[in-house]
Amino acid sequence: MTVYADNAATTRLSDKAFNAMQPLLKEVYGNPSSLHSLGQQAKTLLEQSREKIALSIGASPKEIYFTSGGSEADNQAIRTAAYIGKAKGKNHIISSAFEHHAVLHTLDALKKEGFEITLIKPDRNGLINEKDIEAAVKDETCLVTIMMANNEIGTIQPVEKIAEICKEKKVLFHTDAVQAIGHIPVDVEKIGCDMLSASGHKFHGPKGTGFLYVKKGIILKNLIEGGAQERGKRAGTENLPAIVGMAEAIEEAVSNLESNMSRVTSLRNRLIDGLSGIERSFLNGDRKKRLPGNVNMCFEGIEGESLLLLLDRKGICASSGSACTSGSLDPSHVLLSIGVPVEIAHGSLRLSLSEYNTEEEIEHIIESVPQVVDYLRSISPVWEKIKKEEK
Ligand SMILES: *Cc1c(COP(=O)(O)O)cnc(C)c1O
Numbered sequence: 533m534t535v536y537a538d539n540a541a542t543t544r545l546s547d548k549a550f551n552a553m554q555p556l557l558k559e560v561y562g563n564p565s566s567l568h569s570l571g572q573q574a575k576t577l578l579e580q581s582r583e584k585i586a587l588s589i590g591a592s593p594k595e596i597y598f599t600s601g602g603s604e605a606d607n608q609a610i611r612t613a614a615y616i617g618k619a620k621g622k623n624h625i626i627s628s629a630f631e632h633h634a635v636l637h638t639l640d641a642l643k644k645e646g647f648e649i650t651l652i653k654p655d656r657n658g659l660i661n662e663k664d665i666e667a668a669v670k671d672e673t674c675l676v677t678i679m680m681a682n683n684e685i686g687t688i689q690p691v692e693k694i695a696e697i698c699k700e701k702k703v704l705f706h707t708d709a710v711q712a713i714g715h716i717p718v719d720v721e722k723i724g725c726d727m728l729s730a731s732g733h734k735f736h737g738p739k740g741t742g743f744l745y746v747k748k749g750i751i752l753k754n755l756i757e758g759g760a761q762e763r764g765k766r767a768g769t770e771n772l773p774a775i776v777g778m779a780e781a782i783e784e785a786v787s788n789l790e791s792n793m794s795r796v797t798s799l800r801n802r803l804i805d806g807l808s809g810i811e812r813s814f815l816n817g818d819r820k821k822r823l824p825g826n827v828n829m830c831f832e833g834i835e836g837e838s839l840l841l842l843l844d845r846k847g848i849c850a851s852s853g854s855a856c857t858s859g860s861l862d863p864s865h866v867l868l869s870i871g872v873p874v875e876i877a878h879g880s881l882r883l884s885l886s887e888y889n890t891e892e893e894i895e896h897i898i899e900s901v902p903q904v905v906d907y908l909r910s911i912s913p914v915w916e917k918i919k920k921e922e923k
Pocket of ligand 1: 540541600601602603604606632634679681682683708710711731732733734740741742
């Protein structure tokens with residue numbers, strides 16, 4: 533049995549998206565910029581995809597720009613707001629300490645260009661308090677960028693309240709909604725954001741494609757110069773098969789949103805309850821304000837990496853909070869930002885579910901994780917120490 537529980541990393545392509553993409557690869561392969569009929573057929577499909585995507589998030593088609601994915605959309609949104617600010621003499625940006633690296637590393641680069649960056653700390657439950665944002669805004673602030681849902685611990689942020697504050701203070705607000713779209717309701721009007729990033733492969737679309745919503749009136753800054761594609765704001769021949777697949781996937785996800793949410797939430801709750809019995813384990817992130825499919829737990833006295841390898845042998849594809857950077861094992865910046873101690877952050881496990889998971893698979897995980905945790909603890913000097921201290 534292979535249980536795929538790593539949907540926050542990427543998702544399987546939906547059948548509908550796959551079927552929609554096929555003709556684009558071998559039949560309708562024209563360049564949307566070509567004037568002949570094959571090109572114009574491609575152009576029509578491109579614009580239909582833009583309409584579908586716009587409709588699914590409550591935007592207008594002119595406000596949708598295709599990108600190569602969530603990372604590019606984040607980069608372009610942040611640089612756009614930064615340079616708009618700079619032209620007005622504003623150089624301060626507010627974000628949070630547990631954003632995706634596509635946001636954090638762009639901010640690092642802007643810091644070197646002279647911008648001042650304030651990173652708000654989430655609370656112990658993984659939630660940003662909008663009052664902290666309000667307090668951090670100053671005359672020089674040109675952008676607030678806060679993710680809609682965190683990719684590691686799944687916590688859902690108060691983006692509507694943050695947008696309201698930004699509107700009042702006349703500061704641009706961007707949200708990375710990559711983990712949210714297709715999983716919880718996302719409506720740009722309701723949120724009130726100026727820009728929003730999305731990625732196709734996080735909602736059962738193909739990889740290497742995404743989009744940026746940019747509210748009418750905001751002039752995007754190019755990251756890539758060249759042809760006049762995307763109204764001159766993103767050069768390069770469009771990845772039409774992927775764009776068509778992404779449009780199909782978002783439409784499917786949004787039309788099944790309610791039933792998927794309730795099914796996935798109940799699988800998640802079963803999983804959290806099933807794993808919470810493990811001694812010295814705890815859930816990371818707020819239990820209620822979290823994505824339907826996200827489970828993130830820490831188990832004291834073990835290493836997340838060993839846990840993953842042993843779970844993989846039982847057919848379970850999961851992820852740990854920590855990333856392996858150049859040989860040294862750094863614990864997750866997300867877990868550290870919410871105050872999980874370093875030694876405990878090493879023992880984290882993220883299981884991210886989708887509507888393709890079954891109850892049987894959840895039971896398999898509930899049976900396997902305690903076995904693996906027990907085994908790892910039986911050979912762990914750290915666990916031995918913890919047990920000694922208990923006595
Ligand atoms: C996956 C992810 C990204 C990056 O998207 P890509 O399409 O893989 O570039 C950005 N932000 C969040 C929150 C993500 O989960």
